[in-house]
Amino acid sequence: MEFSRRISALRPSAIREILKAPTDPETVSLAAGNPSPEAFPAAEMAVIAAEIFANDAAGALQYGISEGYGPLRERTRERVRVKHGIGRAGDDLIITSGAQQAVELAAKALLNEGDTVICEDPSFIGSLNALRSYGVKLVGVPCGGAGMDLDGLERAFREHPEAKMVYTIPTFQNPTGEVMPLAARKRLLELAAKYDAAVLEDDPYRELRYDGEDVPAIKSMDTEGRVIYAGSFSKIVAPGIRLGFALAPAPLIAKMTAAKQVSDVHSNLFFQILVERYMARHDLDAHIARCRDLYRTRRDVMDAALKRHMPGVRWRVPEGGLFLWIELPGGIDGTDFCRRAKERKVMAVPGSAFLTDEGGFSGAARLNFSLPSPEQIETGVSRLGETYLEMTSP
Ligand SMILES: Cc1ncc(COP(=O)(O)O)c(C=O)c1O
Numbered sequence: 001m002e003f004s005r006r007i008s009a010l011r012p013s014a015i016r017e018i019l020k021a022p023t024d025p026e027t028v029s030l031a032a033g034n035p036s037p038e039a040f041p042a043a044e045m046a047v048i049a050a051e052i053f054a055n056d057a058a059g060a061l062q063y064g065i066s067e068g069y070g071p072l073r074e075r076t077r078e079r080v081r082v083k084h085g086i087g088r089a090g091d092d093l094i095i096t097s098g099a100q101q102a103v104e105l106a107a108k109a110l111l112n113e114g115d116t117v118i119c120e121d122p123s124f125i126g127s128l129n130a131l132r133s134y135g136v137k138l139v140g141v142p143c144g145g146a147g148m149d150l151d152g153l154e155r156a157f158r159e160h161p162e163a164k165m166v167y168t169i170p171t172f173q174n175p176t177g178e179v180m181p182l183a184a185r186k187r188l189l190e191l192a193a194k195y196d197a198a199v200l201e202d203d204p205y206r207e208l209r210y211d212g213e214d215v216p217a218i219k220s221m222d223t224e225g226r227v228i229y230a231g232s233f234s235k236i237v238a239p240g241i242r243l244g245f246a247l248a249p250a251p252l253i254a255k256m257t258a259a260k261q262v263s264d265v266h267s268n269l270f271f272q273i274l275v276e277r278y279m280a281r282h283d284l285d286a287h288i289a290r291c292r293d294l295y296r297t298r299r300d301v302m303d304a305a306l307k308r309h310m311p312g313v314r315w316r317v318p319e320g321g322l323f324l325w326i327e328l329p330g331g332i333d334g335t336d337f338c339r340r341a342k343e344r345k346v347m348a349v350p351g352s353a354f355l356t357d358e359g360g361f362s363g364a365a366r367l368n369f370s371l372p373s374p375e376q377i378e379t380g381v382s383r384l385g386e387t388y389l390e391m392t393s394p
Helices: 013-020 042-055 070-084 098-110 125-132 149-159 182-194 250-261 271-279 282-310 335-345 372-394
Strands: 091-096 117-123 139-141 165-166 200-203 227-232 244-249 325-326 363-366
Touching: 013 125, 042 271, 070 165, 070 227, 070 271, 091 098, 098 125, 098 227, 098 244, 098 250, 117 125, 117 149, 125 139, 139 149, 139 165, 149 363, 165 182, 182 200, 200 325, 244 250, 282 325, 282 372, 335 363, 335 372, 363 372
Parallel strands: 117 139, 117 165, 165 200, 200 227
Antiparallel strands: 091 244, 227 244, 325 363
């Protein structure tokens, strides 16, 4: 059977195969991107779910509209407007099956095969693959400690003035955890305007800030309708419900809606109703504050464990998000490191998995601190330390 070019472009990389391979039950995984189940508001959701089944099953189990459940759309729009200053006149909002689908629909609506998209390098695999699946050429710009390096972006635009889009995760970037400062966000918008490119701002971690000051979303500074904002309920409610959203100029949302109609028709209506009622009845901000406390503690446990077990390795303590990015010294290959770490019963994701050039070299690895318990973090990092020692001792 001959597969389409579109899907053939998505090669299961050797790295992902390593991660998938069966693991010992003793293995500690620092490789996931998952929130902690302790952060799911399951008890509150159970009560609302029972009510929906008892009183509103006919509506909740029926087909819905592709743009999403009206009350959830309105509530989400209001929330991002009030909390983050996002959404201008002429924008519209579509509920999607996660931010993943928001990125995919935006790519489908805006990009042709052969178009150029500039993005951070490394960046989120799910989005890179969504872009790859449309035959897009990815031009990576390194992260220099403060998100996408803006001089690098300017160079990329000079070399690729035809670029149609900048895809960015400016807040607690996945995988690096970096935050793009305000001045850089403004400059990014200016450059996008100069080269007439769209900006796809992927922002699922914004509310998971553990310290420091919020930096306004790029979308909040968008006066021209150039920015598509993708948000998610995955990290602040639960990922299994598959709910996110895109906020963008109404004509684009209309095209994304048409694209969604031929994809999954609409996102799960039952959970859309459930989340709207959860937001109406409970204090989502108070819930998020509890998630932040949980994750801040785990981040700090990981930082302390790294200090103890991995001298010589570099990392920045992320101010939010779910990941800590370690850079190994002396040309150590991150893929080799993660392969050996797995033999020592700890899993991390090698930096090369996130590169625009899938065959490229990276001396880094991504560690997740939200899912493992503090004890698992300690055990996992001490095993990473043993792996590192093995690779650095003469
Ligand atoms: C940067 C980024 N964008 C999008 C997603 C997808 O999230 P969702 O569960 O909302 O589809 C993730 C998930 O890890 C992510 O890290």
